Amino acid sequence: MSMHTHSDDQMACPSCDHLYDMSGLEQGQQARCGTCNHLLATYREHAYAHVVAFSISALIFFVLACCFPFMSFKSSGMESVMTLPQAITQIKGEGMWDLAILVACFILIIPALVMALTAALGISLLAGWRNHWAKDVAKLIFHLQVWSMVEVFFIGVLVSLFKIADMATVGVGIAFWSYAAFAIFFTLALSNLDTFQTWKNLEELEP
Amino acid sequence: MSRVTAASKGLASCHLCQKVASVELDKCPRCGTALHSRKSNSLNRTLALLCTATILYIPANIWPIMITDQFGSSIESTILGGVVLLIQMDSIPVAVIIFIASVMVPVGKLLSLFYLCWTLKSGSSVSPRQRTIAYRITELIGKWSMIDVFVVSILVALVHIGKILVIRPGIASITFAALVIVTMIASKGFDPRLFWDKEAENHE
Numbered sequence: 190m191s192m193h194t195h196s197d198d199q200m201a202c203p204s205c206d207h208l209y210d211m212s213g214l215e216q217g218q219q220a221r222c223g224t225c226n227h228l229l230a231t232y233r234e235h236a237y238a239h240v241v242a243f244s245i246s247a248l249i250f251f252v253l254a255c256c257f258p259f260m261s262f263k264s265s266g267m268e269s270v271m272t273l274p275q276a277i278t279q280i281k282g283e284g285m286w287d288l289a290i291l292v293a294c295f296i297l298i299i300p301a302l303v304m305a306l307t308a309a310l311g312i313s314l315l316a317g318w319r320n321h322w323a324k325d326v327a328k329l330i331f332h333l334q335v336w337s338m339v340e341v342f343f344i345g346v347l348v349s350l351f352k353i354a355d356m357a358t359v360g361v362g363i364a365f366w367s368y369a370a371f372a373i374f375f376t377l378a379l380s381n382l383d384t385f386q387t388w389k390n391l392e393e394l395e396p
Numbered sequence: 397m398s399r400v401t402a403a404s405k406g407l408a409s410c411h412l413c414q415k416v417a418s419v420e421l422d423k424c425p426r427c428g429t430a431l432h433s434r435k436s437n438s439l440n441r442t443l444a445l446l447c448t449a450t451i452l453y454i455p456a457n458i459w460p461i462m463i464t465d466q467f468g469s470s471i472e473s474t475i476l477g478g479v480v481l482l483i484q485m486d487s488i489p490v491a492v493i494i495f496i497a498s499v500m501v502p503v504g505k506l507l508s509l510f511y512l513c514w515t516l517k518s519g520s521s522v523s524p525r526q527r528t529i530a531y532r533i534t535e536l537i538g539k540w541s542m543i544d545v546f547v548v549s550i551l552v553a554l555v556h557i558g559k560i561l562v563i564r565p566g567i568a569s570i571t572f573a574a575l576v577i578v579t580m581i582a583s584k585g586f587d588p589r590l591f592w593d594k595e596a597e598n599h600e
């Protein structure tokens with residue numbers, strides 16, 4: 190037994206640096222740090238099949254969320270209907286292009302990119318391909334996912350619904366429900382993509 | 397008795413892919429990211445970013461976050477003004493959500509990170525375990541302060557009925573978004589392993 194193969198199962202807790210041997214962790218199990226209670230890894234059964242299924246579902250709902258009316262607002266006999274891309278252009282139209290770019294990145298561009306990359310990585314890992322791009326894709330996913338604010342935006346939408354409910358008649362469209370589904374599948378896809386397991390498998394599949 | 401840590405074995409864990417490798421390597425052998433035993437210069441970086449966030453907090457609260465043009469007159473509202481208005485309109489649940497997300501979370505996060513940095517400089521009787529948990533909560537709740545910025549964005553996009561009723565974004569919306577981003581970077585750069593290092597040092 191060489192030192193090298195042994196070190197592949199080592200993990201240091203990101204919060205307290207405690208060193209663990211992860212070779213005993215099996216499918217369907219979770220590992221927590223005994224010193225600081227940090228969640229170290231979650232090995233879900235059929236993880237990559239779930240990653241692929243959830244991320245592709247998320248992408249389909251994302252397209253629906255962009256194409257259909259998101260919310261409508263009726264007051265004084267006039268109605269305004271908006272889609273999510275229109276929301277961004279409306280903010281830009283008010284002279285706040287910087288806010289428009291930030292909101293677009295946090296709620297549309299980064300989440301969609303993360304899901305597209307996750308689908309690609311999931312397919313590659315599920316099929317066991319030896320390729321040169323999977324590692325770069327994984328790096329991008331783990332860098333970008335912090336900046337996705339899908340769930341925060343959805344709570345913001347609910348708050349704004351309550352806020353203007355007295356002002357006028359507010360309606361929600363297909364895109365609203367699609368975005369909700371997108372948020373759920375987004376979370377499910379990423380919760381099946383365990384950092385430790387993903388990188389371990391990527392290393393085993395090195396070309 | 398001391399714990400077995402990666403550092404005590406001359407190892408470092410990659411902050412991106414979690415590979416454990418010799419601390420003498422410059423780059424992670426698996427993903428190529430720069431390899432450090434601890435996040436580099438994390439205490440000073442976090443403190444600098446926290447000071448920036450504290451400064452941003454002032455204009456974010458003084459300047460209007462939202463402007464409502466109704467029947468020819470325009471009303472500017474600040475974050476706190478918006479909360480007061482919601483209470484007056486009896487929308488208590490919405491007022492509570494906005495108050496938690498826009499006032500309690502950012503202020504709590506700043507205070508908590510300042511306190512955690514301070515314990516690294518001067519020592520603390522609070523156990524490293526409790527401070528690590530406090531840090532992780534701080535990191536987790538950070539992005540939820542963006543709620544108010546998203547609420548303003550939705551209202552701006554939705555509410556424009558000719559010239560009768562128009563909602564426009566105020567300058568504080570971008571200042572507040574910047575504040576949230578800066579505090580997120582500050583908490584990402586902080587290294588909770590320093591609590592444990594300090595503790596081990598004191599026991600020697």
Ligand SMILES: [Zn+2]
Pocket residue numbers: 202203204205206207222223224225226227
């Ligand atoms: Zn730990």
